[in-house]
Amino acid sequence: MTTAYLAAEGFEAQLGEELRLAGLATHAHGRLLIGDKAVAAAWAANIWHDCAELPVSSIGAAAQALRDVQRNWAMYAPLHHRRAALIQERLPHVSARPIVFPAAAPTAPLGSWTLLAPDRMLIAARCSSPFPNGEVAFVEDKAGPPNRAYLKLWEALVRLRRWPQAGERCLDLGASPGGWTWVLARLGAKVIAVDKAPLEPAVAAMPGVEWRGESAFALEPGSVGPVDWLMSDIVCYPARLLRLVERWRGSGLVKNFVCTIKFQGATDHAAAAAFAALRGTQVLHLHHNKHELTLLLG
Numbered sequence: 001m002t003t004a005y006l007a008a009e010g011f012e013a014q015l016g017e018e019l020r021l022a023g024l025a026t027h028a029h030g031r032l033l034i035g036d037k038a039v040a041a042a043w044a045a046n047i048w049h050d051c052a053e054l055p056v057s058s059i060g061a062a063a064q065a066l067r068d069v070q071r072n073w074a075m076y077a078p079l080h081h082r083r084a085a086l087i088q089e090r091l092p093h094v095s096a097r098p099i100v101f102p103a104a105a106p107t108a109p110l111g112s113w114t115l116l117a118p119d120r121m122l123i124a125a126r127c128s129s130p131f132p133n134g135e136v137a138f139v140e141d142k143a144g145p146p147n148r149a150y151l152k153l154w155e156a157l158v159r160l161r162r163w164p165q166a167g168e169r170c171l172d173l174g175a176s177p178g179g180w181t182w183v184l185a186r187l188g189a190k191v192i193a194v195d196k197a198p199l200e201p202a203v204a205a206m207p208g209v210e211w212r213g214e215s216a217f218a219l220e221p222g223s224v225g226p227v228d229w230l231m232s233d234i235v236c237y238p239a240r241l242l243r244l245v246e247r248w249r250g251s252g253l254v255k256n257f258v259c260t261i262k263f264q265g266a267t268d269h270a271a272a273a274a275f276a277a278l279r280g281t282q283v284l285h286l287h288h289n290k291h292e293l294t295l296l297l298g
Helices: 012-021 059-069 081-089 150-160 179-186 238-251 269-276
Strands: 003-007 027-029 032-035 044-049 052-055 073-075 111-117 120-124 169-173 190-194 209-212 227-232 254-262 281-284 292-297
Touching: 003 012, 012 032, 012 269, 044 120, 059 081, 059 111, 059 120, 073 081, 081 111, 150 179, 150 254, 150 292, 169 179, 179 190, 179 227, 227 238, 238 254, 238 269, 238 292, 254 269, 269 281, 269 292
Parallel strands: 073 111, 169 190, 169 227, 190 209, 227 254
Antiparallel strands: 003 032, 003 044, 027 032, 052 120, 111 120, 254 292, 281 292
């Protein structure tokens, strides 16, 4: 059964490498890599499952064929864009309004389609991302957070469909200057922010925030006690982060993890696979990630 993998813009090479290492041969349609089987693909912004090819005799017939399958569709059109746009105009509108955080990701089925040629389209009613082409936008806060890293945490929690509640204990490792701590404190959580560098003063002064000027890697789980969430946006090699996650997970003190896996230089696909092998994890390339993946565990 055909499966297609859509790379985020600028990360086509990482996705292609990951699929080749998984033994999958693909052919490219813009950023969409089309293969003949399903494999795990953390670098895919969206995975199109159980794809089908349909003839396109006319714009109206193509739109009707899509509506006959289901209601909601997102277009990907690297070629034949004008013809594809005319088809999409005849389909029910799918809202792409920016999300006001906190909010859960949509649950309604959202299919994807593309024109392979003027008279032929590829469609998938079931896709991995609830957002059109894996792209999610937020109503941003341009005044409160000290940097734009907060968008990654917003997106991770939206994809997880849950987030820290008021009064829950959160550990933010590598917290400075405080973008993720700002998110957690705004939710009403109690935050232990760990970094040798200080937080931005406005973040440090937020209710419920405690800063510890220590190394995240030297911190002993027993010195912190039980936490509902462990967050990490630390700049470090993936193998070092994996050891940290395994240590805290082994302590039994953490309920949920959200961690950024950052790559310095070449992408370490073996390290990414090691994270994905942890039971109960999701490893994703979020729309707001750079050369990094996000681990969701809990």
